[in-house]
Amino acid sequence: MNLPLQLFPLWAVICSAIAYFNPSLFTGFKSSIVPLLMFIMLAMGLTLKPADFKRVIENKTAVGLGLVLQFTLMPVTAFLLSQLFSLDTQMLIGMVLVGAVAGGTASNVLCYLAKGDVALSVTMTAVSTLVGVIMTPLLTNLLIGQNVDIPVLSMLSSLAKIVLLPLLAGITLNYTFSNIIAKVHSKLPIIAMLAIIFIISIIVALNQQKMQSLSLLIVAAVMLHNLIGLTLGYWAPKKLGFNKQVCRTVAFEVGMQNSGLAVALAIKFFTPATAIAGTLFSIWHNISGSILAGYWQRKRAD
Numbered sequence: 001m002n003l004p005l006q007l008f009p010l011w012a013v014i015c016s017a018i019a020y021f022n023p024s025l026f027t028g029f030k031s032s033i034v035p036l037l038m039f040i041m042l043a044m045g046l047t048l049k050p051a052d053f054k055r056v057i058e059n060k061t062a063v064g065l066g067l068v069l070q071f072t073l074m075p076v077t078a079f080l081l082s083q084l085f086s087l088d089t090q091m092l093i094g095m096v097l098v099g100a101v102a103g104g105t106a107s108n109v110l111c112y113l114a115k116g117d118v119a120l121s122v123t124m125t126a127v128s129t130l131v132g133v134i135m136t137p138l139l140t141n142l143l144i145g146q147n148v149d150i151p152v153l154s155m156l157s158s159l160a161k162i163v164l165l166p167l168l169a170g171i172t173l174n175y176t177f178s179n180i181i182a183k184v185h186s187k188l189p190i191i192a193m194l195a196i197i198f199i200i201s202i203i204v205a206l207n208q209q210k211m212q213s214l215s216l217l218i219v220a221a222v223m224l225h226n227l228i229g230l231t232l233g234y235w236a237p238k239k240l241g242f243n244k245q246v247c248r249t250v251a252f253e254v255g256m257q258n259s260g261l262a263v264a265l266a267i268k269f270f271t272p273a274t275a276i277a278g279t280l281f282s283i284w285h286n287i288s289g290s291i292l293a294g295y296w297q298r299k300r301a302d
Contacts, residue, residue, distance in 0.1 A: 019201040026205035045170015075099035094277030097262040100139040102132035107256035114296035116249040203279040230255030
């Protein structure tokens with residue numbers, strides 16, 4: 001299973017290039033973005049059991065630190081970088097949405113490849129996903145509500161439908177039919193990765209014309225946003241005395257965002273152009289994360 005997952009960034013770049021040069025192949029699937037995200041959340045739920053959430057208590061300090069960094073460092077960094085690079089309003093919205101969403105499922109895969117604490121990673125992703133249902137609209141409104149009308153209640157409702165319900169459905173199915181679900185567990189990460197790649201391709205196709213005149217500033221802002229998340233996500237737990245395995249886990253959880261969700265929210269509540277930041281982040285964070293995972297894979301985690 002390792003090889004297909006390690007090739008994920010390559011396939012993301014290849015499919016993005018295909019979508020860029022042949023957008024008509026993907027633009028017709030615009031309405032599939034939300035169902036695909038719901039499927040990814042369902043797949044994530046199928047890997048969880050109610051007992052898994054006991055790890056929140058067992059690892060409460062690490063989980064708490066991850067949540068704090070997730071919902072302070074990432075949204076504030078996104079806002080400050082947007083101001084630093086003087087990004088226009090649409091790019092600002094996209095950057096903040098990426099910063100305000102929860103950690104992405106790709107973090108679990110990369111944590112596994114990097115010899116991190118996979119159980120902790122999955123727990124942190126699940127908890128941040130649940131917390132994000134409330135925090136994402138509130139943080140977006142707090143940071144850019146003075147510039148843009150943020151439909152907080154509508155976003156809350158959409159996040160409950162896109163994230164909360166499929167996740168809970170997956171957990172329920174896994175609890176009820178655990179023996180059956182166990183047979184497909186190993187395939188779920190690959191299926192989720194394929195869904196993410198398809199979402200990225202659709203967004204690239206929808207924004208093909210705008211990406212032709214894409215400013216290098218937004219590219220630089222997105223790359224820095226991710227790198228700051230990975231760096232401080234590792235440095236903060238290290239300074240607090242956590243072992244390397246936990247540090248690697250928190251780094252991926254903080255630096256890898258659920259950018260597919262940010263894209264879906266951008267398109268649903270704003271404009272396709274606001275989804276550009278999320279699209280770029282989707283491509284870049286999988287490349288940077290895979291490089292880092294490959295490096296850590298060769299290094300022992302005490």
